[in-house]
Amino acid sequence: MKRFGLFILAAFTAIGFTSCSDSDGDYPRSWAFATVKTLENNDYYFVLDDGKTAYPGDKSRIGAYQAEEDERAIIYFNLQKTPVESYDYNIALYLVQDIYSGETQTVASQEELDELADAPTSFLGSRLNSNYLNLGVGFNATDLSKHTFKLVYFPDAEIDPDNKREGYVNMELRRDANGDEGRYNYEDRYVSFKLDAFEELLKDKEGIILRVHTRLNGVKYIKIDLPKER
Template sequence: MKKFRTILAAFLLLFITTPVLQSCLDDWDDDEHPLLAIGTVRIIDGKDYYFALDEGTKMFPGDTAQVDNYTLVEGQRAFVYFNLLDEEVTGYDYNAKINHVENILTKDIYFMPAEKADSIGDDRININNMWITDNYLNIQYQLYHSNSNDKKHMLNLIVNEASDGKNDKEGYITLEFRQNAYGDEPLMPGQGLVSFKLDKIADRIPGKTGLNIRVKSLHDGEYYKTIDFKTDEN
């Protein structure tokens, strides 16, 4: 079995130290210093499953005693805390004891008509990092909030059907990363990760170089950031 390659190491360490994830980690104890990866839940025959990791490998959940109550959803993005097992499993790169699974907000792209602009919102938010894996655009973001459990923010990646196209970039598909803070007071910074399925724009991808993402940032206003699709290496 190959040695596990730590992916996005600095990025993952950043999330380990956040209060949201730390509160979840307090629910289980493990003295084996678990590893952490980001992956996608893939269900086999309706009940069995594995994790397709962002590094391009497959992890078999050989020991799921600590996550028996985890609800399986095909295509769900997640942080996976695990320890590697010695026994190899045919067809998989890793066999692991799964200690904890923390779901990542996973959404479809929304085609926004002009009349829905107010409800979708356009509050300020930063894109700190983004990457494409499998069929998902992953965005690490930063926003301001009041730290109130009663206040929820909504995030969307949209196709703006009312756009005049003046900021389109040749060879790229233009999308907009939007936040609706619902009037939450911007008292403190927070960060998170959201994954958007690219299925709904699959017919637009052939022949394109990548995505052109519009965002209304915290301090610099509106700008566009591009990300290229991965190409197969021969």
Template sequence: MKRLKKILWQAFLIGILLLPLQSCLDDGYDKNAALLTIGTIHVIEGNDYYFELDEGTKMYPGDTTQLHNYHVVNGQRAFIYFTLLDEKINGYDYNANISHIENILTKDIYYMPQEEEDSIGDDKINITEMWFTNNYLNIQYQFYYSDNPEKKHMLNLIVNRNSNGETTEEENDYITLEFRHNAYEDKQSKRGDGLVSFKLNEIEDMIKGKKGLNIRVKTLYDGIQYKKINFIAP
């Protein structure tokens, strides 16, 4: 239960409004309490699947009767609303009744050719938190947007093949990527927060032997900034 509490607390810290939550460490833990966690969906075969939770445990969706028309995608990151079931399932740490799955924007890292730089955009956005989960980089962000539902924003993490910036010896230990935002000229009426997960498999060859990633971002108030994140905490 200690490991489960860790990811429940992480979900709280990134600003997600939780359903009523009881500590899994309390002796009086209510097994019927609604919980929220973060994980990655893995398809076994057909529509059968399980969740790999962010601290490495596995959760089986033993009861999905409350889900309606949810389309399962292998590798999809998601917020998972659940209650624990008593029945143990061999090979899994938890068995759960799943009440709701809310997808997290999950994308590949993009190798940007020169001719597509304008379409990718470089509008202002803040990175408020970053962390690695298995083969994903998770970025919590803030940007401004309007209430117009027709206006869709686009987020990308790119390898900029056109970048000719000089790097220091320290920076050579990191792979520089660019976190790009295209607001499509949406009005900056209100500030919003969100979370996006980027798959690292596209840059596996690039990151071998490196300390971490160096993320370029055009911030809301302070211009272009670089934020480093280590693969293993120093």
């Protein structure tokens, strides 16, 4: 399911895992982008974007959360010392916030690219690894359910040399408002793209140059680096 969740105050440049002490209050010290995986008896676990698995051995702080297979989320948690067999981490789970899952697309011609919607979208930050691109975005909307996002690659695109860099792949962020008038300002949304369709394309690359049609500054090209160790 694709959906927009409420904004979580998690800086894209922050470290997802932090050391903690149980003596200074009951709150989550760690957070991560993750994919929800369901188990029998309404149970679930998470696959973090680095491929590690996390089982919520302590769900006492979570209410009636309904896990959905392959839903993208940001999870807030603390690591627990007691291991759980078959999982990399045992966690005390504090919050699960579903986030929007965008689509990826490769286009074959300029005409096909020109047919895609290109509604203005603020760029608020990014986290990129070989599995996912996670973006913070802002846009105007009245009905959030009408808005869709695509990460687009056009192999034969003619790109100005100023917006290209050796070792980087040029891609585009495209938003389709589907006729929504955009009455309210949303500067607080995440969009996540699974990169399996671009696995070979990004192999041995340094990162992505992302074209974004921004709301205030027109078209911008943003360099997003892949982690050095991957």
